[in-house]
Amino acid sequence: MNEFDLIDKYFTRPPEKALLGVGDDCALLESNKGMHQCITSDMLVEGRHFLSTVDPYRLGVKSLAVNLSDLAACGATPSAFTLSLSLPQVDPHWLELFSSGIWDTALLFGMDLVGGDTTRGPLCISITAIGEVPPGDVLLRSGALEGDDIYISGTLGDAALALAVFRGFVSVDAQSFERIRTRLEQPTPRVGLGVALRGVANACIDISDGLIGDLNHILERSGVGATLGTEWINNSEAISIDMQQQSFNKRLDYVLSGGDDYELLFTASRDAREEVRFASEQSRTPVTLIGQITREKGLKVFDLRRELMQRRFTSFDHFQTHSTYD
């Protein structure tokens, strides 16, 4: 199978929205009148972002989902993406599953695959996703205001716990493992919530490197600080059943700096609590209030007795020694 046959067979379907999809030098998109375009790119490398044993279907889902998560964080409606793929060999079984994961996710979120590249080389997946947002409605990291509530969507720490199980550091029962490994391998991008938060949230980011690290991006960009409680770690949906079996301190690590969550972290005015609840219901996405934005810079985390915690929390960095898959 040559390069063009491979693209034809696995990565070409007629586009729904794009004027021209795969097959020419460029794809052609028409912008909806007056809408702004959101662009994001993510690269996934074997051994760094996924285990070499991962199911190819799930890898396809995740490759697109991590980009959708960035669009969600900006409140964008997904429209199209390109896929560049470096493959060690042409394995029809692998390609069939991987491309199915890509297509199923694309269909679910109304995206056209409009182009890309395939080449032989170390397994590396690079996607650029494009979405649309009405002018003025884009959600940025820089909009957090003093007094804002801080929220997260869904549950945190599951992906990090699943990785700890893979690495043999922790064990959980088989049913729990299936659930949390799905969170690691097929994260759910919060696209519906992002769109529902247009005009409601003041700042937003997706949590990919851990809550603390990504909250710090909002604080730096917005020139503010924050206080976080930890009681929600015991009391809310923001921690899954499997995580409840871990000690509180272990849970803190997973939840605050686990990474690979692909949940939204956002801030909104105290006056907007009703709108946040409505956005959560409308998008069927649980959200949890976890803290407040402060004028004083820096991040303070309070323990269950409401005392300031002194310990440091790390965040994931692709160039430091702290890496999840090395």
Place this chain on the structure above:
Amino acid sequence: MNEFDLIDKYFTRPPEKALLGVGDDCALLESNKGMHQCITSDMLVEGRHFLSTVDPYRLGVKSLAVNLSDLAACGATPSAFTLSLSLPQVDPHWLELFSSGIWDTALLFGMDLVGGDTTRGPLCISITAIGEVPPGDVLLRSGALEGDDIYISGTLGDAALALAVFRGFVSVDAQSFERIRTRLEQPTPRVGLGVALRGVANACIDISDGLIGDLNHILERSGVGATLGTEWINNSEAISIDMQQQSFNKRLDYVLSGGDDYELLFTASRDAREEVRFASEQSRTPVTLIGQITREKGLKVFDLRRELMQRRFTSFDHFQTHSTYD
């Protein structure tokens, strides 16, 4: 240096056209009223698309240039790009040179670097470029018509000759080598010519896998055939001085199926010869008439005595054994 410092230091400058560049979950672009967006992605892998010894500045230039060449082939005006980079290590000297090559090329063609990703892994460069074209003016592979003239821009075969020198198959004098290796390592995307050919060319593609292979894409998409002469290989600017020193048959190989040329191959009506000449002058890009589109399918190449050549010409395929860098 962590991932964010690296992006800040080497890959962040205020955008000229984009509403929002590097630093948030997405970049934000505003489309010019009524314009269509052209999107293209190319991935370059060490050992496959470039030699590991290549000068990092030139690699930066080439990485963006190959994407610009695709925009040129569609007649698009470049606007923005994203860069995803997998690096074996953080080498400040390498990054300084590579990013300079990227920025110099971006500046030359009026493009904003608006986002991307960096991670540790095998050296792999993935760029998605975006350009604009007025509705109806996009140049496609599918528009060639019976009787059209077939043209190429610039010179062909230089890059393939340079690679043959690198591999020790051929030798040329030092000055010639410097010139042809620049053609291999820093191709010139024909963006000006592409824009000038709007409304003039009927079909267009950029030559990356060799003239024969890329002409076949036009023929297949357009449902037509072609005849090519070979006398232009001796008589025109389409063959460089260094190539003239090779035997005619060797030259045929380099010119017809060498690859890595990044010249435009386009067709236009016989009645448009004056407009083609004007587009060439306007963009200061030499073009050469090399053949005609025929109703009868298939590609016929005629030798200097105007006899049909029986030999097969190959084209570059990233998944076949014929690979330039393996």
